[in-house]
Amino acid sequence: MNMFDTYLHTIITEGAVEAQRHGSPTVEAQHLLLAVAAQEGTAPQRLLASAGLDHQAVLAALDREFDHSLSAVGVSRASFGLSRSSTPVNRPPTMGATAKLALERGFAAGPRKKDLRPAHVLLGILQAEVGTVPRALALAGVDRTDLLTRVQNAIADDGTE
Amino acid sequence: MSATDIPTPQDPADALAAVVALRRLADQLEDAAVEQAMRAEWSWPQVAEALGVTRQAVHRKHAKRLIAAGVKLRRRSP
Numbered sequence: 001m002n003m004f005d006t007y008l009h010t011i012i013t014e015g016a017v018e019a020q021r022h023g024s025p026t027v028e029a030q031h032l033l034l035a036v037a038a039q040e041g042t043a044p045q046r047l048l049a050s051a052g053l054d055h056q057a058v059l060a061a062l063d064r065e066f067d068h069s070l071s072a073v074g075v076s077r078a079s080f081g082l083s084r085s086s087t088p089v090n091r092p093p094t095m096g097a098t099a100k101l102a103l104e105r106g107f108a109a110g111p112r113k114k115d116l117r118p119a120h121v122l123l124g125i126l127q128a129e130v131g132t133v134p135r136a137l138a139l140a141g142v143d144r145t146d147l148l149t150r151v152q153n154a155i156a157d158d159g160t161e
Numbered sequence: 162m163s164a165t166d167i168p169t170p171q172d173p174a175d176a177l178a179a180v181v182a183l184r185r186l187a188d189q190l191e192d193a194a195v196e197q198a199m200r201a202e203w204s205w206p207q208v209a210e211a212l213g214v215t216r217q218a219v220h221r222k223h224a225k226r227l228i229a230a231g232v233k234l235r236r237r238s239p
């Protein structure tokens with residue numbers, strides 16, 4: 001496996017761990033984003049950190065989006081007194097629609113497979129204009145368009161090195 | 162509650178996001194409720210009927226998790 005394949009494998013594997021941790025039967029774009037934010041020392045992780053998004057901040061942003069979306073229909077998570085499930089493990093999660101879309105978009109941004117970089121995964125995740133990830137980023141005060149530009153620039157710089 | 166009693170967000174993005182969040186909350190509630198019932202020694206058929214699904218479906222979805230959590234499960238069939 002080349003460097004990109006190894007990185008992609010890590011993100012998908014760790015994304016599945018994040019999905020299980022959150023009791024989701026599918027790996028969604030937000031789980032990939034959490035996995036990207038957790039890979040210390042990688043270019044995509046540094047790009048997220050430069051926008052104030054470490055793993056904890058992404059988690060907080062997603063939690064906020066969840067509560068915000070529920071509140072739009074008058075529902076509060078707190079009123080259910082839910083504790084974390086004792087063991088949030090069902091079957092291994094499968095790839096969900098939003099994660100597939102994010103990866104497809106990331107791959108499509110690379111002219112050839114051998115040109116793909118880890119930042120293309122983040123690029124694909126950030127390109128979604130609707131859904132949980134862009135809503136969470138907006139609620140966290142992150143300028144997604146600006147971050148997207150920085151990711152694109154980082155990919156371009158990497159290609160000219 | 163009729164459909165007209167449910168507050169409907171004006172922004173379609175908010176309305177769609179509420180659907181996603183409610184599904185996620187329902188999943189979390191189901192996990193907690195099934196665990197609570199099984200700890201109270203409900204049978205699989207009782208839990209399945211209360212949820213309106215087949216007992217195979219509820220067993221397939223929750224058994225492994227509950228066993229891992231150390232919940233003592235009743236036999237699936239009497």
